[in-house]
Amino acid sequence: MAVHLQKEIDLLKKSILHLCAVVEDVVNKAVTAVQSRDEDLARKVMSEDKQVDDEEVRVEEECLKALALHQPVAIDLRYIIACLKINNDLERIGDLAVNIAERAVYLSREPDPDIQFDFPLMAEKVQVMLRKSLDAFINMDAAIAHQVLESDDEIDAMNRDAILLVKEHIKSAPEHLDALINLWSVSRHLERIADHASNIAEDVIYMIEGKIVRHRAELI
Amino acid sequence: MNATEQNTAGAKGGVLGSRFQTSTAPKQNADHGVHIETDAFSVFYGSVEAVKKVDMQIAAKQVTAIIGPSGCGKSTLLRAINRMNDLIAGCRPSGRLLFDGEDIYGPKIDVTLLRRQIGMVFQKPNPFPKSIFDNVAYGPKLQGIKRRNTLDEIVERSLVNAALWDEVKDRLGENALGLSGGQQQRLCLARALAIEPEILLMDEPTSELDPKATAKIEDLIGELRGNYTIIIVTHNMQQAARVSDETAFMYEGELVEFGDTSKLFTKPEKKQTEDYITGRFG
Numbered sequence: 001m002a003v004h005l006q007k008e009i010d011l012l013k014k015s016i017l018h019l020c021a022v023v024e025d026v027v028n029k030a031v032t033a034v035q036s037r038d039e040d041l042a043r044k045v046m047s048e049d050k051q052v053d054d055e056e057v058r059v060e061e062e063c064l065k066a067l068a069l070h071q072p073v074a075i076d077l078r079y080i081i082a083c084l085k086i087n088n089d090l091e092r093i094g095d096l097a098v099n100i101a102e103r104a105v106y107l108s109r110e111p112d113p114d115i116q117f118d119f120p121l122m123a124e125k126v127q128v129m130l131r132k133s134l135d136a137f138i139n140m141d142a143a144i145a146h147q148v149l150e151s152d153d154e155i156d157a158m159n160r161d162a163i164l165l166v167k168e169h170i171k172s173a174p175e176h177l178d179a180l181i182n183l184w185s186v187s188r189h190l191e192r193i194a195d196h197a198s199n200i201a202e203d204v205i206y207m208i209e210g211k212i213v214r215h216r217a218e219l220i
Numbered sequence: 221m222n223a224t225e226q227n228t229a230g231a232k233g234g235v236l237g238s239r240f241q242t243s244t245a246p247k248q249n250a251d252h253g254v255h256i257e258t259d260a261f262s263v264f265y266g267s268v269e270a271v272k273k274v275d276m277q278i279a280a281k282q283v284t285a286i287i288g289p290s291g292c293g294k295s296t297l298l299r300a301i302n303r304m305n306d307l308i309a310g311c312r313p314s315g316r317l318l319f320d321g322e323d324i325y326g327p328k329i330d331v332t333l334l335r336r337q338i339g340m341v342f343q344k345p346n347p348f349p350k351s352i353f354d355n356v357a358y359g360p361k362l363q364g365i366k367r368r369n370t371l372d373e374i375v376e377r378s379l380v381n382a383a384l385w386d387e388v389k390d391r392l393g394e395n396a397l398g399l400s401g402g403q404q405q406r407l408c409l410a411r412a413l414a415i416e417p418e419i420l421l422m423d424e425p426t427s428e429l430d431p432k433a434t435a436k437i438e439d440l441i442g443e444l445r446g447n448y449t450i451i452i453v454t455h456n457m458q459q460a461a462r463v464s465d466e467t468a469f470m471y472e473g474e475l476v477e478f479g480d481t482s483k484l485f486t487k488p489e490k491k492q493t494e495d496y497i498t499g500r501f502g
Contacts, residue, residue: 002500071458072498073461073497073498074487074494075498076498077486078486078487210487
């Protein structure tokens with residue numbers, strides 16, 4: 001039985017790693033599309049969402065199959081449960097990348113509002129968080145997962161700063177209202193991606209340590 | 221259990237072992253949470269140590285599962301609890317095995333009375349070649365109960381508790397060997413329950429049964445939990461996970477890990493446990 005289950009887990013690992021790579025790629029493209037106001041790249045991100053959705057369904061089916069047929073326990077159970085949950089987060093991150101891409105399409109047609117907000121820095125930090133959370137998952141490294149959780153507050157603070165800046169700019173340059181609201185949306189979507197990266201990190205910690213650290217700041 | 225608690229538990233039954241020497245003693249439920257305790261308990265077959273200095277505390281009125289590969293000593297440990305190993309030539313215990321604080325291998329223990337308190341269900345259903353009624357009434361009759369009404373009540377209650385009553389109530393006089401394997405095993409359970417034991421030992425009770433009969437026995441274990449202390453040896457790890465509150469993992473005679481079942485099957489402490497339950501060895 002262990003050999004059969006190991007085969008299923010190897011297959012699952014391959015599928016979810018591919019999904020990780022695809023999702024990381026669409027986030028990077030979406031961020032680049034905003035920064036370079038590249039409508040074509042943004043549309044590419046939007047068209048790739050179906051691939052993310054299809055792979056998410058496949059990973060879920062593989063998880064359910066392994067649970068139903070092999071009734072895994074211990075690390076095998078924790079790995080499959082972590083895959084199920086991370087799979088869900090990956091799909092949501094894919095959707096957020098599409099949301100960012102949609103803002104990029106809009107922003108590419110608008111004049112630059114020249115806001116002081118350091119969007120590239122926030123995007124870079126969120127991408128690093130996402131990469132680290134996936135590295136933690138792939139390498140089963142709880143230490144990296146803990147680092148990811150520590151970064152989340154910083155992203156939340158950047159998002160709050162972005163809201164304040166956008167508010168000020170709306171008052172001083174109301175002609176850029178639409179662009180500013182779109183930029184604020186991008187910030188919010190990035191912050192949500194960071195939240196999902198944190199979820200992934202929490203699931204990695206559960207998988208490795210068997211501890212549920214959600215809602216329990218003292219354990220982080 | 222500390223020394224004071226042991227003294228208290230011992231005093232409850234009077235002189236060590238006295239509770240097993242009088243059939244009129246009122247049934248005493250464990251009131252300290254620990255029903256069976258082993259203290260550096262070993263079992264030797266000749267010079268071979270089949271159970272090696274096991275220390276464990278089995279909680280009262282819970283289900284405790286013992287798992288491990290063949291030959292790990294789990295059945296030997298189980299059979300030691302009601303001294304079934306006494307019947308095996310060359311089998312010798314060492315250390316202490318306490319039942320409510322009393323050493324069951326103490327010199328004054330009446331083994332028959334001990335087995336009345338600690339019933340057992342075996343791997344292979346083993347009804348007597350008698351009627352269904354007589355199988356269940358056998359123990360109570362040995363205890364001296366003769367009144368037909370009382371025996372009727374005991375038989376009905378035991379069969380109801382073993383979830384067999386509805387299937388056999390109209391044919392209590394028929395030979396028990398005519399029952400199906402699953403029914404025979406439930407009959408054996410009813411027979412064990414008829415003498416109102418405090419502890420039920422189950423040695424792979426479903427290994428000879430089909431999935432439906434297995435589910436019935438597992439359901440029964442769930443229903444009996446709370447009224448009896450149940451200790452079950454099983455090769456079926458999913459069964460251990462389904463029915464037990466606590467699980468002990470044994471390997472080569474040693475108790476490797478013992479604790480909360482849900483924890484043991486999700487995040488075991490020991491790598492050896494993890495490797496065994498995930499099928500990586502054993």
